Amino acid sequence: ECMEGTRQDILSEILDWTNDITAPNILWLKGYPGVGKSTIATTLVEKLRAIRRLGSGFFFKREMADSTTPRTLWRRTSYDLGRRYLPIRNHLVALLRADEDILDTPNVHNLFRQLIIDPLTKSDDIPFEHLPVVIIDALDECGGLDGQRSDHRRSFMKMLKGWSHLPRGFKLVVTSRGESDIENLFSTTSHHLVEVLAGQTANPNSSKDIMVFLDHQFVEIAGAYKSLPPGWPGPDVVRRLTEIAGGLFIWVDVIIKFIKQGDPQQRLAYILQRNVSGGLEALYSSILKVSFPSPSDEELRSFRAILGAVILLKTPLPISSLLPLLSIQSSTMEYICNQLQSVINCQGILQVHHQSFVDFIMDPTACPAGFWIDREVEHRYLARACLSTMNSGLRFNICGLKSSYIRNSDVQDLSSLVTSHISIHLSYSSHFWASHLAEISFDKVVHGYLWEFMHERFLFWLEALSVMKGVNLASSMIKISVTWLRVR
Ligand SMILES: Nc1ncnc2c1ncn2[C@@H]1O[C@H](COP(=O)(O)OP(=O)(O)O)[C@@H](O)[C@H]1O
């Protein structure tokens, strides 16, 4: 959430818009990555909840592209609207009574029309001051790493256009960066624009907010060190840092984490000396250089394997399962996590703190050699890891079932047998090996593993999928491997 006292101008502009029946019903909060859009969206959700005007809040996440899709968005939104608004609930209940299967329709446009558009347009008896506001964060993260090429994203943008034809009282806030397809959409869709600028043109109010944030953080740091004077590091330094940040909240957020992680005075001096001009790329490069001053090839390899997995895995895994999947020592993992504390979160599940670091680390022109994550190389590493995990882990009757004549649904406590006999990384491998395979060109090692898998583990794999309720996924994975073997 926004720190107390920050973003007041933007929040009040948005709240005023929610009360303006003459304004377009879509508000686009636009800004460069790291200016603080998601944080504003989170705060808005809380503020609207407090005044009972929250329809629903949904946050697209690039790293969870498979679970944050237009389909999950609209299902969630209609559920929330139904929970909070009786007239909408009545329409939804009637709809689902008539046709429960609508939730599973493959056509997401139908879903949008039936779950959102129809119930909203029919609910014309909600008093104006209570009309729901829906918040959708990070349109640009819909579709994951595929970005503008993603079908999810394309169809979602069409539906946004549909929203603009709803009655004006049904307000929708969308946040995103200004990528070309999104710019195009809004150039022909009526909306209210709130732009948070960055760089040279950064809004003076943003800079004031950033100073408030820095002052607060430095008081905290100075409080933890008896040797630092209370006013440390002084208004001149705060002003200088604010200037360099150029409206990017993420920039100050990262330097504060970085400063807290070592000798504060030395680290602050290092930042000031190396980052004379702004930008996240320079900052991330200098953090990598201090954190890994003279990395060995082995260290770099582990760095790439870990970051590659964090970015490319289809669903996040706990650290304890990443270790065996990637064949990495726990001390190596600990070392890399420690060094990267200012950019990744390591509580149980590894997560990149902000998408701008993913952009940086996958951009060969920005990221220092050795640290760069090459998508294809890391997918290959993951495909090998999954196949070899399955080749060594899958076996006949993996759950030790007493008889094969009993249906899965009749086996007592099957789910706890699955948890105790199929490790998380083996389960991941069984579900997603083909997703990684689909991303790579021919590779001899992968081919060898795949051959062994098909000849020696195939039936055990089906059996494992079956007890995990995933056997319906098998045919599409087999198709992927057939295509892979043919084309490559
Ligand atoms: N108003 C704020 N108060 C405190 N911290 C903030 C504020 N806005 C942003 N931040 C910090 O900056 C980081 C980046 O902001 P975020 O909202 O993720 O940016 P965006 O969504 O525009 O990319 C956040 O993780 C948060 O820690």
Ligand SMILES: [Mg+2]
């Ligand atoms: Mg964001």
